[in-house]
Amino acid sequence: MSKGPEDLSLAERLELAIKKLDFWYRVSLVMVLIGLAALSSIISMSQFYFHDEIGKNGYIDQVIDEETGTKILTFVPYGEEIFPAHGIVILYTTQVWLLAGNGVVIGLLTFLFLWVSHRGNAHKKEFESIEGQFIRQSYLLNFETSVPEGDNKVEKILNQAIHVFPSLKEIQRKAKKKQTKIPYKINQKINGETVDAIVGTEKGEFIVKFFENKVSTSELKNLVNLISKSRDRVFRVLCVAKEYDDELQSNKLVDIVDNLPKYYRLDLIIEEEHGYSMLWID
Numbered sequence: 332m333s334k335g336p337e338d339l340s341l342a343e344r345l346e347l348a349i350k351k352l353d354f355w356y357r358v359s360l361v362m363v364l365i366g367l368a369a370l371s372s373i374i375s376m377s378q379f380y381f382h383d384e385i386g387k388n389g390y391i392d393q394v395i396d397e398e399t400g401t402k403i404l405t406f407v408p409y410g411e412e413i414f415p416a417h418g419i420v421i422l423y424t425t426q427v428w429l430l431a432g433n434g435v436v437i438g439l440l441t442f443l444f445l446w447v448s449h450r451g452n453a454h455k456k457e458f459e460s461i462e463g464q465f466i467r468q469s470y471l472l473n474f475e476t477s478v479p480e481g482d483n484k485v486e487k488i489l490n491q492a493i494h495v496f497p498s499l500k501e502i503q504r505k506a507k508k509k510q511t512k513i514p515y516k517i518n519q520k521i522n523g524e525t526v527d528a529i530v531g532t533e534k535g536e537f538i539v540k541f542f543e544n545k546v547s548t549s550e551l552k553n554l555v556n557l558i559s560k561s562r563d564r565v566f567r568v569l570c571v572a573k574e575y576d577d578e579l580q581s582n583k584l585v586d587i588v589d590n591l592p593k594y595y596r597l598d599l600i601i602e603e604e605h606g607y608s609m610l611w612i613d
Contacts, residue, residue, distance in 0.1 A: 345465060346497040349458045356451035363444045367437060374433040381426050391423050467612050469495040474600065474607045485528045488539055488571060488600075489513050491607065498532040498566065522557040535566035535595070541602075542572035548579060548587060551599075555591045565595040567613075573602050575610060584611060 385391065389408035396403050404420050473494045479487035493499045493513055503513045516529045521538075530537040540554060551570065558565055579587065579599070588597065588611060599611035 343497040343500060345458070345462050349455065349462065352451070352454055352458060356447070356455065359447045359451065360444065363440055363447065367440050367444075370433065370436055370440070374429065378426060378430065381423075385423070391420070466495055470598070470609055470612050474609060478606055484541060484571075484602075485515065485517065485539060486512060488569065488607070489515060489528065489530070492537075492569065496532075496537070496567070498534050499530060499537060502530060502532055521561050521563075524554060524557045526558075532566055535564035537566050538568045540568065540570050542570065544572075545574040545576055546570065546572045546579065546599075547576045551579065551587075552591060555593050555597065558595070559593050567596040567598065568593075569598050569600060571600045571602050571607070575599065575601070580610065588613070 385406075389406055391404055392407050393402045394405050395401070404423065406420060406423075473491050477491070479491050481487035481490050489499070490513075493503060499513060506512075506514055513530060517527060519526055519529045526538050526540045528539040538558065542550070554570070555568075558568060578584075591597065596613040597611070598609070598613055601608045601610050
């Protein structure tokens with residue numbers, strides 16, 4: 332039986348709220364675009380058929396009123412007058428005002444489109460910021476205060492990460508009933524680099540890479556470059572090592588990570604004797 336909103340954790344409820352916001356944001360944009368297209372099509376077609384009908388019987392021309400000397404619009408028929416000239420002029424003027432109204436409505440819808448786009452993006456970034464702060468707190472709480480459980484190092488870290496990332500929890504829920512462990516692929520190659528585990532999520536691939544030796548800045552950059560060149564969509568990369576070089580453990584770390592050519596999140600984790608500690612949370 333699937334869980335209701337009241338049974339979800341705070342992280343999962345936040346994830347659900349972001350998904351709903353993103354969905355309605357997209358629906359609003361689509362509705363505005365459909366409205367713009369439909370309105371423009373209707374007005375354009377009415378203009379076309381009106382002028383086509385007028386063109387079959389005559390044309391609108393400007394003439395000078397002999398009494399006042401002002402220019403006025405009049406309908407000039409090709410033959411015998413089919414429509415009253417005054418009525419045709421009214422129809423023509425109506426079409427002009429309709430065209431102007433079309434411009435005003437398009438302007439208003441364009442403003443609505445820009446407003447929805449701006450506010451939608453602002454709210455989405457705000458939710459993502461909250462989610463990022465929550466993930467950071469969950470990381471520290473689950474990774475640094477509990478003992479990992481599992482049959483191997485991959486399962487141990489995934490069992491910790493599942494309490495931090497709702498997308499991993501969702502994968503476990505969708506797994507077969509008899510399968511209590513989160514499904515993952517081991518020893519996968521990405522552009523020649525072997526990673527220890529990959530979990531496919533809705534947001535992209537969740538990748539875990541263990542380093543046996545001390546991690547240098549060049550090794551980290553090389554890993555990031557290779558994964559960034561992959562055609563697969565990557566959600567997050569966890570680098571786990573017992574030791575990192577002095578540069579990565581100094582105040583230079585912020586600049587190093589910020590300058591890495593990546594589009595995904597990167598976390599640096601220190602593997603200790605009875606658990607983990609966080610060096611960097613992206």
